[in-house]
Amino acid sequence: MKQLTVISGKGGTGKTTIAAAFVSLAKNAVIADCDVDAADMHLILKPQVQETIDFTGLDVASIDESLCTQCGKCKDKCRFDAISNDITINIYECEGCGVCEYICPERAISMIPRKAGDAYISKTRFGPMAHARLGIGEEASGKLVSFVRINAKKLAEKHNKDMIIIDGPPGTGCSVIASITGVDMLVIVTEPSVSGIHDLERVLGVADYFNIPAVVCVNKYDINKENTQLIEKYCSENGVGIVGKLPYDETPTKAMLQEMTVIEYSNNDFSTKVKDLWENVKKHLHETSGHTLLTMAK
Amino acid sequence: MKIAIASGKGGTGKTTLAVNLALALEDVQLFDCDVEEPNCHLFLDLDLIKVEDVNIPTPEIDKSKCDLCGKCSEFCRFNAIAVLPKDVMVFPALCHGCGGCTIVCPKEAIIEKDRSIGVIDRNKNSSGGFEFYRGLLDIGEPMASPVISALKKHIDTNRTAIIDAPPGTACPVITSVGNVDYCILVTESTPFGLHDLMLAVDMVRILEIPFGVIINRHDIGDEKVEEYCNSQGITILMKIPHDHKIARLYSEGIPFISSMPEWKDRFVNLFETIKQEYGGVGS
Numbered sequence: 392m393k394q395l396t397v398i399s400g401k402g403g404t405g406k407t408t409i410a411a412a413f414v415s416l417a418k419n420a421v422i423a424d425c426d427v428d429a430a431d432m433h434l435i436l437k438p439q440v441q442e443t444i445d446f447t448g449l450d451v452a453s454i455d456e457s458l459c460t461q462c463g464k465c466k467d468k469c470r471f472d473a474i475s476n477d478i479t480i481n482i483y484e485c486e487g488c489g490v491c492e493y494i495c496p497e498r499a500i501s502m503i504p505r506k507a508g509d510a511y512i513s514k515t516r517f518g519p520m521a522h523a524r525l526g527i528g529e530e531a532s533g534k535l536v537s538f539v540r541i542n543a544k545k546l547a548e549k550h551n552k553d554m555i556i557i558d559g560p561p562g563t564g565c566s567v568i569a570s571i572t573g574v575d576m577l578v579i580v581t582e583p584s585v586s587g588i589h590d591l592e593r594v595l596g597v598a599d600y601f602n603i604p605a606v607v608c609v610n611k612y613d614i615n616k617e618n619t620q621l622i623e624k625y626c627s628e629n630g631v632g633i634v635g636k637l638p639y640d641e642t643p644t645k646a647m648l649q650e651m652t653v654i655e656y657s658n659n660d661f662s663t664k665v666k667d668l669w670e671n672v673k674k675h676l677h678e679t680s681g682h683t684l685l686t687m688a689k
Numbered sequence: 690m691k692i693a694i695a696s697g698k699g700g701t702g703k704t705t706l707a708v709n710l711a712l713a714l715e716d717v718q719l720f721d722c723d724v725e726e727p728n729c730h731l732f733l734d735l736d737l738i739k740v741e742d743v744n745i746p747t748p749e750i751d752k753s754k755c756d757l758c759g760k761c762s763e764f765c766r767f768n769a770i771a772v773l774p775k776d777v778m779v780f781p782a783l784c785h786g787c788g789g790c791t792i793v794c795p796k797e798a799i800i801e802k803d804r805s806i807g808v809i810d811r812n813k814n815s816s817g818g819f820e821f822y823r824g825l826l827d828i829g830e831p832m833a834s835p836v837i838s839a840l841k842k843h844i845d846t847n848r849t850a851i852i853d854a855p856p857g858t859a860c861p862v863i864t865s866v867g868n869v870d871y872c873i874l875v876t877e878s879t880p881f882g883l884h885d886l887m888l889a890v891d892m893v894r895i896l897e898i899p900f901g902v903i904i905n906r907h908d909i910g911d912e913k914v915e916e917y918c919n920s921q922g923i924t925i926l927m928k929i930p931h932d933h934k935i936a937r938l939y940s941e942g943i944p945f946i947s948s949m950p951e952w953k954d955r956f957v958n959l960f961e962t963i964k965q966e967y968g969g970v971g972s
């Protein structure tokens with residue numbers, strides 16, 4: 392089974408549009424939306440949720456005020472400034488380390504599980520889908536991404552699918568790392584702006600760090616052709632393949648308004664280019680061999 | 690006063706707005722809190738110097754004192770220490786630096802050593818009153834929040850601070866927008882923009898931060914974002930059209946107020962309006 396993550400470093404490059412198009416072109420795939428704190432894929436794929444699973448992240452400290460003598464030892468030891476002067480816990484700052492519980496001489500603090508989001512198993516018109524919703528301000532995004540990927544894997548085994556297409560989050564931190572470790576290939580969607588180039592370089596750095604093959608797609612390549620050339624040059628110097636260039640086009644926005652993938656929305660030039668892109672991605676994917684599975688929890 | 694620029698969805702124009710707003714104002718500090726992918730500096734022609742490393746105190750084990758009792762690994766909730774039958778191993782990338790293992794070790798075999806996970810940079814020459822700070826998380830490091838917290842320590846409460854937050858609504862965003870006086874949420878008029886705006890609105894409401902919305906590229910999709918704001922009584926601070934000139938300048942890394950000066954006044958007015966209502970006394 393192959394796993395493919397579509398990622399971008401920078402947000403707003405058209406990553407989800409492209410990932411959703413791939414999903415509609417793949418014949419036998421499971422979909423995993425790993426952009427868990429701003430998931431958008433469901434707006435196009437309209438999944439029917441079949442199972443909702445509570446996701447518990449890290450525990451959080453809770454103080455029994457009737458036992459607390461306000462000695463302040465917990466506040467002194469908490470390295471995350473999560474305990475205020477009047478000894479209350481700020482749950483958004485608490486990392487759930489458990490130091491305060493250990494240190495409290497009155498045993499007034501206990502660590503309690505907290506729900507950090509929901510994970511979903513769903514059905515879409517293109518096949519099974521694993522996705523999730525991280526609670527606002529939650530920390531365990533890397534952990535939730537790993538959970539979505541486990542669910543996707545189970546779905547693939549159950550339904551005999553030979554591919555998992557993952558829509559990854561922006562950035563380079565924990566949720567990105569959790570979205571790419573152990574996959575067969577990354578498709579990095581970028582745009583020819585100075586920000587796009589900068590973020591592409593950083594995300595290629597992450598791919599290299601975890602030793603994952605990556606290919607690049609330049610979206611809206613015609614908004615700045617000089618910058619597109621810079622990207623092409625950078626990629627060829629670094630041995631990274633470019634699998635496609637897509638022009639600026641209104642099709643993605645129009646398709647989005649109809650809750651469709653660009654492939655469903657139209658047969659125009661743009662969607663033909665996306666189909667070619669997908670063919671190229673498949674070719675590269677079949678050339679990459681399996682990789683050592685690196686696991687990394689948050 | 691402290692103003693954060695945030696948005697649920699990435700790529701809506703947060704950084705552009707933060708940079709243009711900061712450049713339109715006097716005596717201002719700009720903070721790039723998108724430490725995973727910081728971009729503000731690409732629009733500012735300035736030299737950066739490193740101010741500090743951001744360190745996580747990470748355990749180191751004195752194996753001559755350690756008797757492999759296993760208390761540290763039992764305590765660690767992040768699986769950052771493993772005690773094996775004949776050895777003990779630390780996984781630095783997983784360590785949150787809570788210090789718990791050091792406290793619980795009965796043999797005093799653990800000492801903490803600083804491990805750098807990123808840096809804070811500043812502009813070399815802050816003459817003219819413009820001060821720029823950014824955080825940069827090292828490639829391969831998972832935890833952005835400590836870098837953001839270190840960055841925000843440089844806020845001078847006597848001045849105006851503009852904070853460019855990372856996308857999303859997870860913990861790095863909360864760390865970035867925590868304690869600000871006002872939050873500007875940037876969105877675009879598409880279904881993705883609307884959906885992610887609603888998440889961002891939930892966030893600022895939970896945090897009880899006053900906020901308003903800027904709709905970027907307000908003419909590309911439909912009217913739903915505006916309808917939503919109106920129905921919720923949310924102030925629409927500004928609407929920016931989809932403009933090829935703005936897009937082109939953005940792609941080149943040029944702040945658009947520098948060649949479209951009419952926007953400068955709009956940003957100044959925007960700031961004055963926010964300041965009057967939410968700036969409080971003396972800020």
Ligand code: SF4
Pocket residue numbers: 451452468469470471472473474480484485486487488489490491492787
């Ligand atoms: S569990 Fe850790 S982070 Fe949370 S309040 Fe206690 S000491 Fe602070």
Ligand code: SF4
Pocket residue numbers: 488746747748761764765766767768769770783784785786787788789790791
């Ligand atoms: S400092 Fe905390 S997180 Fe780090 S290894 Fe020790 S117990 Fe684990």
